Amino acid sequence: TPSTTPDGKRIIVIGHAAPLTGTQAHIGKDNENGVRLAIADLNAKGFKIGDAPVHFELDSQDDQADPRMATTVAQKFVDDGVQAVIGHLNSGTTMPASRVYNSAGIVEISPSATTPRYTQQGFKNAFRVMANDIQQGRVLGEFAVDDLGAKQIAIIDDRTAYGQGLADEFEKAAKAAGGKIIVREYTSDKASDFTAILTKIKGEKPDLLFFGGMDGQGAPMAKQMQALGLKTQLLGGDGIHTAEFMKLAAQAADGVVASLPGRPLETLANGPAFKQRFETQYGKIQLYAPYSYDAMMILAQAMQRAGSTEPAKVQQELAKTDYNGVTSRIRFDAKGDLAQGAITVYRAQDGQWQVLKTIESQ
Amino acid sequence: MSLLSVRDLTVHYGGIEAVRGISLDVQAGELVSLIGANGAGKTSTMGALGGLLKAGGSLTYDGVNLARLPAHERVGRGLALVPEGRGIFAKLTVLENLQMGAYCRNDRGQIARDLADQLAQFPRLAERRGQLAGTLSGGEQQMLAIARALMSRPKLLLLDEPSMGLAPILVEQIFTLIQRIASEGVAVLLVEQNARQALEIAQRAYVMESGLITLSGEAKALAADPRVRAAYLGH
Amino acid sequence: MSGVKPRGLSRLSPAIMALATGRARWLLLALLVSAPFWTGALLGSYWVRILDYCLLYAILALGLNIVVGYAGLLDLGFIAFYAVGAYVFALLASPHWDLHWTPWLVLPLAAAVAAFVGAMLGAPTLRLRGDYLAIVTLGFGEIVRLFMNNLDRPINITNGPQGISGIDPLSIGSWRFDQGLELGVVNLVSAQLYFYVLLVLVVAAVVACRRLENSRIGRAWVAIREDEVAATAMGINTRNMKLLAFAMGASFGGIGGGLFASFQGFVSPESFTLMESVMVLCMVVLGGMGHIPGVLLGAFLLTITPEILREVISPLQQAAFGHQVVDPENLRMLLFGLSMILVMLYRPGGLWPSARRAKELEHD
Amino acid sequence: MDVLPQQLLNGLILGSIYALIALGYTLVYGILGLINFAHGEVVMIGAMVTISALSWLLGMHLPLSPVMLVAFSLLMAIPVCALLGMGIERFAYRPLRGAPRLAPLITAIGVSIVLQNVAMMIWGRQYIPFPAILPSEPIHIGSATFLPVQGVIIVLSAVLMGALLLLVHRTKLGRAMRAAAQSPSVARLMGVSVDRVVASAFVIGSVLAAVAGVMVSANYGQAHAYMGFMLGLKAFSAAVLGGIGNLAGAVVGGLLLGIIESLGAGYIGDLTGGFLGSQYQDVFAFLVLIIVLVFRPSGLLGERSADRP
Amino acid sequence: MTELLQLRGISKRFGGVQALKGMDLCIPEGTIYGVIGPNGAGKTTLFNIITGMYHADTGSRLLAGEPLPLTLKPYAIVERGIARTFQNIRLFHFMSALENIMVGCHRHARAGLFATLLNTRAARAEEASIRARAYELLDYVGLPRSAALRLANELSYGDQRRLEIARALATRPRLLALDEPAAGMNPTETEALRSLLTRIRNDGITVVLIEHDVKLMMSLCDRLAVLDFGELIAEGEPAAIRQDPRVIQAYLGGEA
Numbered sequence A: 001t002p003s004t005t006p007d008g009k010r011i012i013v014i015g016h017a018a019p020l021t022g023t024q025a026h027i028g029k030d031n032e033n034g035v036r037l038a039i040a041d042l043n044a045k046g047f048k049i050g051d052a053p054v055h056f057e058l059d060s061q062d063d064q065a066d067p068r069m070a071t072t073v074a075q076k077f078v079d080d081g082v083q084a085v086i087g088h089l090n091s092g093t094t095m096p097a098s099r100v101y102n103s104a105g106i107v108e109i110s111p112s113a114t115t116p117r118y119t120q121q122g123f124k125n126a127f128r129v130m131a132n133d134i135q136q137g138r139v140l141g142e143f144a145v146d147d148l149g150a151k152q153i154a155i156i157d158d159r160t161a162y163g164q165g166l167a168d169e170f171e172k173a174a175k176a177a178g179g180k181i182i183v184r185e186y187t188s189d190k191a192s193d194f195t196a197i198l199t200k201i202k203g204e205k206p207d208l209l210f211f212g213g214m215d216g217q218g219a220p221m222a223k224q225m226q227a228l229g230l231k232t233q234l235l236g237g238d239g240i241h242t243a244e245f246m247k248l249a250a251q252a253a254d255g256v257v258a259s260l261p262g263r264p265l266e267t268l269a270n271g272p273a274f275k276q277r278f279e280t281q282y283g284k285i286q287l288y289a290p291y292s293y294d295a296m297m298i299l300a301q302a303m304q305r306a307g308s309t310e311p312a313k314v315q316q317e318l319a320k321t322d323y324n325g326v327t328s329r330i331r332f333d334a335k336g337d338l339a340q341g342a343i344t345v346y347r348a349q350d351g352q353w354q355v356l357k358t359i360e361s362q
Numbered sequence B: 001m002s003l004l005s006v007r008d009l010t011v012h013y014g015g016i017e018a019v020r021g022i023s024l025d026v027q028a029g030e031l032v033s034l035i036g037a038n039g040a041g042k043t044s045t046m047g048a049l050g051g052l053l054k055a056g057g058s059l060t061y062d063g064v065n066l067a068r069l070p071a072h073e074r075v076g077r078g079l080a081l082v083p084e085g086r087g088i089f090a091k092l093t094v095l096e097n098l099q100m101g102a103y104c105r106n107d108r109g110q111i112a113r114d115l116a117d118q119l120a121q122f123p124r125l126a127e128r129r130g131q132l133a134g135t136l137s138g139g140e141q142q143m144l145a146i147a148r149a150l151m152s153r154p155k156l157l158l159l160d161e162p163s164m165g166l167a168p169i170l171v172e173q174i175f176t177l178i179q180r181i182a183s184e185g186v187a188v189l190l191v192e193q194n195a196r197q198a199l200e201i202a203q204r205a206y207v208m209e210s211g212l213i214t215l216s217g218e219a220k221a222l223a224a225d226p227r228v229r230a231a232y233l234g235h
Numbered sequence C: 001m002s003g004v005k006p007r008g009l010s011r012l013s014p015a016i017m018a019l020a021t022g023r024a025r026w027l028l029l030a031l032l033v034s035a036p037f038w039t040g041a042l043l044g045s046y047w048v049r050i051l052d053y054c055l056l057y058a059i060l061a062l063g064l065n066i067v068v069g070y071a072g073l074l075d076l077g078f079i080a081f082y083a084v085g086a087y088v089f090a091l092l093a094s095p096h097w098d099l100h101w102t103p104w105l106v107l108p109l110a111a112a113v114a115a116f117v118g119a120m121l122g123a124p125t126l127r128l129r130g131d132y133l134a135i136v137t138l139g140f141g142e143i144v145r146l147f148m149n150n151l152d153r154p155i156n157i158t159n160g161p162q163g164i165s166g167i168d169p170l171s172i173g174s175w176r177f178d179q180g181l182e183l184g185v186v187n188l189v190s191a192q193l194y195f196y197v198l199l200v201l202v203v204a205a206v207v208a209c210r211r212l213e214n215s216r217i218g219r220a221w222v223a224i225r226e227d228e229v230a231a232t233a234m235g236i237n238t239r240n241m242k243l244l245a246f247a248m249g250a251s252f253g254g255i256g257g258g259l260f261a262s263f264q265g266f267v268s269p270e271s272f273t274l275m276e277s278v279m280v281l282c283m284v285v286l287g288g289m290g291h292i293p294g295v296l297l298g299a300f301l302l303t304i305t306p307e308i309l310r311e312v313i314s315p316l317q318q319a320a321f322g323h324q325v326v327d328p329e330n331l332r333m334l335l336f337g338l339s340m341i342l343v344m345l346y347r348p349g350g351l352w353p354s355a356r357r358a359k360e361l362e363h364d
Numbered sequence D: 001m002d003v004l005p006q007q008l009l010n011g012l013i014l015g016s017i018y019a020l021i022a023l024g025y026t027l028v029y030g031i032l033g034l035i036n037f038a039h040g041e042v043v044m045i046g047a048m049v050t051i052s053a054l055s056w057l058l059g060m061h062l063p064l065s066p067v068m069l070v071a072f073s074l075l076m077a078i079p080v081c082a083l084l085g086m087g088i089e090r091f092a093y094r095p096l097r098g099a100p101r102l103a104p105l106i107t108a109i110g111v112s113i114v115l116q117n118v119a120m121m122i123w124g125r126q127y128i129p130f131p132a133i134l135p136s137e138p139i140h141i142g143s144a145t146f147l148p149v150q151g152v153i154i155v156l157s158a159v160l161m162g163a164l165l166l167l168v169h170r171t172k173l174g175r176a177m178r179a180a181a182q183s184p185s186v187a188r189l190m191g192v193s194v195d196r197v198v199a200s201a202f203v204i205g206s207v208l209a210a211v212a213g214v215m216v217s218a219n220y221g222q223a224h225a226y227m228g229f230m231l232g233l234k235a236f237s238a239a240v241l242g243g244i245g246n247l248a249g250a251v252v253g254g255l256l257l258g259i260i261e262s263l264g265a266g267y268i269g270d271l272t273g274g275f276l277g278s279q280y281q282d283v284f285a286f287l288v289l290i291i292v293l294v295f296r297p298s299g300l301l302g303e304r305s306a307d308r309p
Numbered sequence E: 001m002t003e004l005l006q007l008r009g010i011s012k013r014f015g016g017v018q019a020l021k022g023m024d025l026c027i028p029e030g031t032i033y034g035v036i037g038p039n040g041a042g043k044t045t046l047f048n049i050i051t052g053m054y055h056a057d058t059g060s061r062l063l064a065g066e067p068l069p070l071t072l073k074p075y076a077i078v079e080r081g082i083a084r085t086f087q088n089i090r091l092f093h094f095m096s097a098l099e100n101i102m103v104g105c106h107r108h109a110r111a112g113l114f115a116t117l118l119n120t121r122a123a124r125a126e127e128a129s130i131r132a133r134a135y136e137l138l139d140y141v142g143l144p145r146s147a148a149l150r151l152a153n154e155l156s157y158g159d160q161r162r163l164e165i166a167r168a169l170a171t172r173p174r175l176l177a178l179d180e181p182a183a184g185m186n187p188t189e190t191e192a193l194r195s196l197l198t199r200i201r202n203d204g205i206t207v208v209l210i211e212h213d214v215k216l217m218m219s220l221c222d223r224l225a226v227l228d229f230g231e232l233i234a235e236g237e238p239a240a241i242r243q244d245p246r247v248i249q250a251y252l253g254g255e256a
């Protein structure tokens, strides 16, 4: 039996899990803040489910980007009776945790895990509001060849589930579009020196370099390209489309192209307002805060439509989502992936990500 | 007033009381021997004097209460200990070991002269000055330990079994050396298993047994004492 | 040394031992065997799961204790064997290659493969001492992890960073552990069932360790640890004995890895980082190196402390300040690190050192 | 295009960074026989403090050249790190002198965890950018290029090594350090205040860490609360490769490791006919490390053994 | 009298130091054989080569007529029946006296890994017999039973020396090599050591020992070898050695 607030509102606890310590903590916290803002918005509106006023509460846990911790946290959520979970951040943690949520029948919406296998497990309770690697990789591969005119392509990935997954899908799509992968190199998500592989790539003279990985590596990579006189176009996924990247790469960021699933925040009805409110409260958006904001919003609305927080009902309603969020219009396919999500490609210029093109993915 | 005055010294290892309240004195320039069977507590006594072991009782050296003086400050005041088992710095060369002996001194010229003296005294060490001390033979290490202690120009030299592991000629040489040092005004407290010679060169001596001093007096007299002769001189 | 000497617990430990031998032993045993029930009922499956991990880490720590605690070989790559066990299980009992061998065959196989790898990796390190050994074993640990992370091409063996999912749970015939077990009124869930499997294995490991400890093999290990030169001078073939220690330790790691894979249902290289090796080492040292009860205690405390902190920090801050003054997650790790320091400062020989170790401390 | 000169230069720069950090590791190890796992974190604190100081100085709009600004902020980082090093030694290591060998290893790990999280509380979870004020115009030699700051790193690691070698092998303090390392109790009998000597070793090690922190963050343009771990690990490997406790060994090991990594990443693919790639760069580096140690169990320049039966 | 150990042309060099130069030595079975010489003469080095701790640069050695290859590892040499003690005592400091001796029994025990893990009856019986033998040896060298369970480093110096001998005896050697066993002992204790060594010899174990106590060596040893600067300068019965002018000059000095 769920408890109530002093003023009689029913308390609904939502779990959130992401790495909140360690090297990815800034992105994890960003996710958390997205959910936080959504919950604040909902509570402020006097949200009701089945005519009963409710009060959302957040239970945010640190999974340390460690698969074992992730299952532990997942079990904790199940025990504590959270009504649904927004998370986890990484593919490697989302995968094992999803099993726990599935057997407990709790709804899980990941704002950022991109491995296709997450939704291929056949779990009815698993959703995500982020394009998966196949969707994003395809858009990027085609964009590289068709729009950026790349023929000789080099690829680096950081050997994480995210970076490798995205790079593999990019490779497939770029090849299919007629590009040639002339060199594929690797680094790690803890590295900061890429001069060796960049020098090698320089020797191969590609006309585009794709990087599958995060900003902490992408930014020094851009700088080192400049120092080595490697003038190839750098292209990346959502992992480097961050404010952090701009700040760290400074003038070396200029000209870098990166994608981000969804539509540009500015073009959406609620986008600018969201951005403004978020930034006054939590500082710059790192990366996925809008997605976790949307995730929370569609979750609340599914509960509202179901008139209940019973997982089975919420899950059914979630599948029927059609919602204009701050990232794009969100609908799900049968697996729980975004159906026909848009993906936008940006170019860094003078410290800003400027929209190049928004592509509808199938 | 004596240079070193020990009253009711006790040393514990966990629950074991190795030294059970002994008193002894060493006057300036005097050579005193301390003899006793294995495990009598001689090394423990020396450890306490050198500051390596915690001790009970009162220890006065040169008018200072030793309890207040950490081990490294005792050396600066002229109290040097050659520990049992040599305690050379294995990874330092012979020369560096000798220089460590003069750590507390600042008179560079004199140090250099003393160094030359020691090397002349122990030609084997001079030969091996660049060798890592840990690779020296047992006896060579013993020479090094003694030479090093002399480098500190002590007022009181505590020697724990200096002749251990030395060849007969060298044993002679060491005892002569000890005698010479004492005659130059350095007080020496000498622990030795080679009781006969220790008693020969000393002015006074103490006999230790199970943590207590059981006999003391003029060295000559003790050497003649039938109890000492039976227990320590092998007669 | 100037630290506080380990008096308290080492005096206490006979008392605890007496407890564990007297009538209270049965009480203790009953408490342990029923742990999943009352933990599940009072605290929930989350804590049952944590108990499972305590037992799992206990197996690992006992294994590492053979290498570090008995033979005195500082191994910073122990987690490699855990990884090997986990991947053996994952490959042979999952949809990845569509092999579904029975777990009861795969588990011993995992132990055997890990033992083999342990001996292989041990062989080149035999001449190395102390910290050189540490860095080489650390290197081996990383090499194993890197291979698991990269052996998805040119042919896909480990599935690379994506890891392997859908790993079979333990099963007996057609009944799988994840289905739970109905026993009249009580219903045992998967985590509770794994508890018993793990408990049996921990008991077996403890028995094995005790027998080794009091045998010529155990004595030879300790002799090598104390003085390798003297040990060879006593006719001990130090090479074989060291390899045996590596292999024995690794086999514990292998079993642990296999169980982890089946319990978790998913393995990826992220679970086998250097930090895991370091944590297992901390369990051994913090608990009391070379002393089985100490090692068990270490595994228990290091697994459970972060989780307890998870439970208490936020509420505590909330109660004290009305809001979160510092990030609870950072505070949690900070307190964890701090408690490691404090434990070592106050009990340099570990929380529950063996009598031998306790004496070693008194001698400095 | 021949990239070998550039690859060697890359390796040299990376190696110099490792060397700079490895010097601090090895110095402390040489004195205490202790793997100061927290050294990487001191490097991190050095980087963080410098960047904060630099931002503060930039905010004051002083009429100073960028190099001077960096030098001034380094001067602020040095006392902070020195104090930190002293504190770590005093509270986490000194009480454990003479305790079992692994006890201080555990406190070192504890100190690492504490420092990482304290840094995160102070400087936040984000990567902190190093203000882009240093000249970023690459210098060309032949077909290879490098940045001015990288030249400074190379020179600095050589100079610091020389200075430390002089200190440790030619001065009384250095001799006392080595003596205290081998046998604290006998060193006391020589009149050495072991506490003071050990503390000074930590202070020097931490000053080195501060310098390394500045150089690393200036070179990569960023700092992060967790940056110390990986750097520390690599530097420690380098120190071992060269023979831990040996200062020249730290530099040789660092340079070698850097060059191996660089060439490994650059050429494994070609060497194995494309079968293996740069994902095996670390495997390659560790393999070389292991092979070297198998044949030279006390590292490349490891000291002669003074052990004898 | 048969030769138990024969060394031919053994040389060993450490950097600039020629520690042994073409050393030939025969140790007859059933004797107490003494090795004396000035400090740094190469006595310990000789022992290290006999027991495999160092590999000689050149030369060969035979044990009871069988060749002992120079590269044999120390443990293999123990298997062949040579045991030793060390000049600087090398006990397992934090094992009890009894355990120290039990380690010495290692090579005669057979219990393998599986027997140990299964705790078979044979393994238990063997363990009991090792323990019994360790107690016997404790008595044999004259250590009190009360010392059995004390840690080795809590024993007094003399007792540690005796324990080291017991540990070496536990390997059931044919040849026992003792490096300065009387160092640090007073005359009374040295007497006790003398009777122990005689007893060991009488029990059929050949003893070779290094010692600087000339009185002891002259009266105890059946034969003596004198080393100086890595060379054998004299060899023979004590009475002859005592008179040898080279020995007097290099080693004995005024003492003789």
Ligand SMILES: Nc1ncnc2c1ncn2[C@@H]1O[C@H](COP(=O)(O)OP(=O)(O)OP(=O)(O)O)[C@@H](O)[C@H]1O
Residues within 6 Å of the ligand: B013, B016, B018, B036, B037, B038, B039, B040, B041, B042, B043, B044, B045, B084, C363, E153, E154, E155, E156, E157, E158, E184
């Ligand atoms: N570290 C220690 N721990 C426990 N007991 C010790 C320790 N060191 C010495 N003892 C005990 O203290 C007593 C005195 O030992 P000490 O070494 O002082 O004797 P000693 O007279 O120097 O003997 P020796 O002639 O053999 O050197 C002995 O009974 C010994 O067993």
Ligand SMILES: Nc1ncnc2c1ncn2[C@@H]1O[C@H](COP(=O)(O)OP(=O)(O)OP(=O)(O)O)[C@@H](O)[C@H]1O
Residues within 6 Å of the ligand: B135, B136, B137, B138, B139, B140, B165, D307, D308, E014, E015, E017, E018, E019, E037, E038, E039, E040, E041, E042, E043, E044, E045, E046, E087
């Ligand atoms: N590992 C080594 N490295 C360098 N020199 C060595 C080494 N081992 C021995 N030596 C040298 O070889 C010579 C012989 O040493 P050894 O230990 O055999 O002498 P010893 O006859 O046993 O002398 P002592 O009676 O003093 O013990 C010595 O001069 C010693 O310095």
Ligand SMILES: [Mg+2]
Residues within 6 Å of the ligand: B042, B043, B044, B084, E157
């Ligand atoms: Mg003594």
Ligand SMILES: [Mg+2]
Residues within 6 Å of the ligand: B137, B138, B139, E043, E044, E045, E087
């Ligand atoms: Mg010798």
